[in-house]
Each structure stands twice: as structure tokens, then as C-alpha cells.
Amino acid sequence: MNHNTASKSSDNLQSMLKESVDRFLCEYQKGVTDFSNFTMIFSRLLQNLPDPSLEYVWFYSALTFYTSKFTAMPSSKHVLATKDLFQLLVSCSSSCNVVKRVAILGPVIYELFYLVTDKKISKRDVESLLEGIVSYISICCGAEPEKDDGMECLNLNSCFLDLVHVWVVDRVGENCEFGDLKVFLPIVGDEVRDGVGVGCRVGYLAGIVMCEAFLLRLCLKFAVANSRDELEKDLRNCALNIITGFRSFYFFDILLRVLMEPVLPVTSLLVSEDEAFLHHVMYDVVVTAEYSFVTSQRGIQLPCNSLKILAMRWLFVVNNALQSVRENGDQAKVISYINAFSESWLLAQLIKWVTNQIGIGEKTSRPKFSTPLDLIKWLLVVEEQGVRVFDFDITKIYAKAIICKSRVEYDLSVINPNDKSLFKSLFLNSDCERRWQHKDDTDLEMIDLVDTEFSTTDGIRKRKEGRNIEAEIPVKLVKYNFQDNSLSERFSPLGNEKWVE
Incomplete structure (x- = not known):
């Protein structure tokens, strides 16, 4: 036939x-x-x-x-x-x-x-x-x-x-x-x-x-x-x-x-x-x-691209899991999860794929990351340099949402302990995390969405109730020169995490 x-x-x-x-x-x-x-x-x-x-x-x-x-x-x-x-x-x-x-x-x-x-x-x-x-x-x-x-x-x-x-x-x-x-x-x-x-x-x-x-x-x-x-x-x-x-x-x-x-x-x-x-x-x-x-x-x-997409989703899930055990105060689980993340075969495959795209060869020591958040920040930097890391715009927005949330929670750490749980609860229980997935696929809308939920007054994050906005949440990433194999560059102040040398 x-x-x-x-x-x-x-x-x-x-x-x-x-x-x-x-x-x-x-x-x-x-x-x-x-x-x-x-x-x-x-x-x-x-x-x-x-x-x-x-x-x-x-x-x-x-x-x-x-x-x-x-x-x-x-x-x-x-x-x-x-x-x-x-x-x-x-x-x-x-x-x-x-x-x-x-x-x-x-x-x-x-x-x-x-x-x-x-x-x-x-x-x-x-x-x-x-x-x-x-x-x-x-x-x-x-x-x-x-x-x-x-x-x-x-x-x-x-x-x-x-x-x-x-x-x-x-x-x-x-x-x-x-x-x-x-x-x-x-x-x-x-x-x-x-x-x-x-x-x-x-x-x-x-x-x-x-x-x-x-x-x-x-x-x-x-x-x-x-x-x-x-x-x-x-x-x-x-x-x-x-x-x-x-x-x-x-x-x-x-x-x-x-x-x-x-x-x-x-x-x-x-x-x-x-x-x-x-x-x-x-x-x-x-x-x-x-x-x-x-x-x-x-x-x-x-196929390499299918594996990369899978590893990316796994990275987000591990970050969510680590955040969950931290909120529950389970320090033993935090250590266990970080160790499992660092030793994971999927982590090694993801880093290998990205470093191959940016020209870091097998003989050059590849970067190491202590937490999923470190790696997510690095991937956003790589994306800024023109390497297509995030295959879908929605995935990139998800990554930026994680960075936004980590920044907000870092700011919460400076307020009075008696008030911290209140403001943290307001953020974690808001519709912010759920609504980002239904936004149009533009890079800055997640930032705008978070800013809609909170404004800054005297260094404390508060839900907006007609107050003036002092500043947006900064998510600027430092440009990285991929020709420099020393990997000595650092990220802009999105938190206290640093690369593991």
C-alpha cells in the first residue's frame, strides 16, 4: 500500500x-x-x-x-x-x-x-x-x-x-x-x-x-x-x-x-x-x-533538550521542597535536601548542558552551587547573555518569581520578630504565587505583580492600602563574562547566597 x-x-x-x-x-x-x-x-x-x-x-x-x-x-x-x-x-x-x-x-x-x-x-x-x-x-x-x-x-x-x-x-x-x-x-x-x-x-x-x-x-x-x-x-x-x-x-x-x-x-x-x-x-x-x-x-x-527541561522542573521542585522544610523549622531535613541536591545526577546533567553552551570545556572546573536558588540565579544570568536556557517564557517567569519571593523574605528578616510571621503569612498566603502563571509572557509582569501585593514603607514590606510606593523589588542581574573561566563574578544583591568556589 x-x-x-x-x-x-x-x-x-x-x-x-x-x-x-x-x-x-x-x-x-x-x-x-x-x-x-x-x-x-x-x-x-x-x-x-x-x-x-x-x-x-x-x-x-x-x-x-x-x-x-x-x-x-x-x-x-x-x-x-x-x-x-x-x-x-x-x-x-x-x-x-x-x-x-x-x-x-x-x-x-x-x-x-x-x-x-x-x-x-x-x-x-x-x-x-x-x-x-x-x-x-x-x-x-x-x-x-x-x-x-x-x-x-x-x-x-x-x-x-x-x-x-x-x-x-x-x-x-x-x-x-x-x-x-x-x-x-x-x-x-x-x-x-x-x-x-x-x-x-x-x-x-x-x-x-x-x-x-x-x-x-x-x-x-x-x-x-x-x-x-x-x-x-x-x-x-x-x-x-x-x-x-x-x-x-x-x-x-x-x-x-x-x-x-x-x-x-x-x-x-x-x-x-x-x-x-x-x-x-x-x-x-x-x-x-x-x-x-x-x-x-x-x-x-x-534527547538532551528533553533532559534539560526535565532537570529544570526538578530544580524548581527541589527549591520548593527546601523552602517548605525551612518554614517548618526542620533543620535536619534542610541539610538532607541540600546534600541530595548537591549530589544529584540531574544537577550534574543540567550544569553540564549549560556550561557546554557557554563554552566551558571538560578540563575547566565547572561552577558549584550550594542551593537551588544559587543555580536559578546563575541560569537567569546565562539567559541574559543570550543562551536559551528557559525553553518556555512561563518557565522563565517561574524562575523570576522564585527570586522575587526570596528577596521579599530576606527583607522580612529585618523586621520585629513579632511582626515577621504576620507579614510573611500575608505574602505566602496571597494569590501572588498562583496568579503569576496566568499572566502574559513578559519578563517584568511578575515583578509588577509582586509590587502590587506589597509596597515599601520604612524598610518593611506591607500590603498596599493606598500607601505610596517607595521602590520596586530589585531583580537586576550582573552581566557575566563567559570568556572568564575563573567564575569569580558575583550576583547583584538579591540575597546573601554566593557561589561555592
Whole structure:
């Protein structure tokens, strides 16, 4: 079959799928419960396709799942129906590559989430099924290396969002305040969810599926009445086992994106105290885990730019984790995190990439950094010199927000201790950190945003209440001459941190 014939055949299949989805939704809304005609057609289609698309598998499995759902089964049977769905998706995707096999499990994780939130359903049964799904994903990831060569990680096609609507049609009414994707992918934040859609890589969706399964698995641990110490140990062991079991770049990338958010997207599953506890444990795991697996698996080398982007997100998360333990006064954890940061393989890879771009060779000693904040400042200086360090403007704004926050907190250190906690609380609990992500992509808007929240009066940062503004928060960075390999330059006064010589 030549290229033109194959393309025409693919277009015909897409057209047939689109028409079938539209007809299904129309008949479903009329109360039709018999979809055997659709089921037979797509069953034969899947048998004849050596590598069926995710959308075909989702439509066929949805038809089968809805048929069993219309038998008016009691709540106790819903877990069994979801288990059957899992087995069906595994069977239909057996000829697919590992990334697609994982992404295809999206409907199962979606159904499991709503089983967890159903008080009539046994959490033990759900946990048992979820444990089996996590094991299956680990086996898939261990049996075949991930590839990101454009052939195995194809883009989602034009019917993807229609198929999402097929799965959520029961839970999305005409006047629902949430969109289809928010209902279908409830355990990731808006920033991650915004990346899903037509043209999205299947690998990105696979990472979301793995991350949601990971978070669900950890949240179910809270249903067991253990002491906090026992729960922390259980959560930590479970998280480490899943991370090392998945050994997936896509999963780790989505997990870091989730941890860059101020709050974990599990508030519908956990109370705020438990969410904060889980956040603490996840920080601990991500900071101290070993990640050399993300670059080379059985000869498959991760592209340098992908690794750099991953390392950058990891850097931000480590900074957030370090800030969190400092605020809690846990000095032992502060030291532990700094040591883990300094010895991390990802840190070495990031510095290696940047120094190669600016012409510092292997024989020249590379700069060392005692904290993530030191490195973030240096990266901003490198960016100012014309090296494209931050691939996305939003990432650069995030880095500047960290610098702004560190400057504000440094200024807070000079005020009366009795007032310090008040002003610090005002800053940390404001919308400042959350709102920066939704600003336009310009360098100075984050600075303006922070200045809107605070003004300077007699050296003390106060919330603006009609007072005059004395000065902006300075974030000027000193230009660095990259031809000088002595690395003796220092940053302008953004704080007390210095390079480690």
C-alpha cells in the first residue's frame, strides 16, 4: 500500500469514527441502550488493525462498558465492571507500543477515581484493582523502553476530545461548570490538563495516566487508620516503589509539573491537612530519589533538550521542597535536601548542558552551587547573555518569581520578630504565587505583580492600602563574562547566597 492509499484509508476511518461517535451520542441522549451494531463493526475493525489508534480502542471499549452499565448492576458490581474494562483495554492494545498501552488506560483511571469518591464502594476492592493496574504499568515500562522518535509517540487525532465526551457523558450535564477534560482527568491541575488535546503527544497522556494512578494509590493509603509515623513510612515506600517501577520519563515529567503547583490536585480526595502531609512526603521522595534511569534505558538515549527541561522542573521542585522544610523549622531535613541536591545526577546533567553552551570545556572546573536558588540565579544570568536556557517564557517567569519571593523574605528578616510571621503569612498566603502563571509572557509582569501585593514603607514590606510606593523589588542581574573561566563574578544583591568556589 503506497503512502497516498494509506493516507486515504486513514482519513476514511477517521470519518467513520467521527460519524459513529456523533450517532452514538445522539442515540444515547434519546435513551437508546442497545449499541450492538456499533460494537460488532468496531470489533471487526480492531481485529484487522495491527496497531489500532487510541481513539478506536476507547470507542469500542466505551460501547462495551456502557452495555454492561445498562444492566442496572448494583454498586457492589461496579468494581467488577471496571476490572472488566481494564482487561478489555489491555487485550485491545496488546499489539501497541508501551506508551500507547499505558495511555489507553485513561478510562480505567477515570472510573476508579469516581469509585474512590463513592462511599458505597469498598475501598479495599478499589485498592486491589489499582494495585494490579500499577503492577501492569510497571511490567510494560520494564519490558520495553520508551521512545520519543515521533513514530512511536504519535499525536492524538481530531476525534480525541469527542471520545473524551463519550466517556464523561453520564457525568457532564448541559449546564456543567466543568469541561469534559476536567471531569475526565480530575487528578491533575489545570496547567497539566491544558496541554491535552488534539495534536498532543500520546506520551504526554501516558504520563498523566501514570501520575493519576500514582496519586490515587497514595491517597487510598489514608483510608487505613495508621499512626502518622507509620503512614509516612508506608507512603514513602509506596511512592519510591512506583517511581522506580515505572522508570518513565513521561511520568516523572508530569509528576514534577504537578509538584510545581502550590497544592496537590487531590483536594476532592483528601482534607487539607492530609493533602499537606502527602505533599511533604512527595517532596521528600522526589528530592532524595535517584533518576539516572530517565536518560538511558537499554540503549535508548533521551534527547538532551528533553533532559534539560526535565532537570529544570526538578530544580524548581527541589527549591520548593527546601523552602517548605525551612518554614517548618526542620533543620535536619534542610541539610538532607541540600546534600541530595548537591549530589544529584540531574544537577550534574543540567550544569553540564549549560556550561557546554557557554563554552566551558571538560578540563575547566565547572561552577558549584550550594542551593537551588544559587543555580536559578546563575541560569537567569546565562539567559541574559543570550543562551536559551528557559525553553518556555512561563518557565522563565517561574524562575523570576522564585527570586522575587526570596528577596521579599530576606527583607522580612529585618523586621520585629513579632511582626515577621504576620507579614510573611500575608505574602505566602496571597494569590501572588498562583496568579503569576496566568499572566502574559513578559519578563517584568511578575515583578509588577509582586509590587502590587506589597509596597515599601520604612524598610518593611506591607500590603498596599493606598500607601505610596517607595521602590520596586530589585531583580537586576550582573552581566557575566563567559570568556572568564575563573567564575569569580558575583550576583547583584538579591540575597546573601554566593557561589561555592
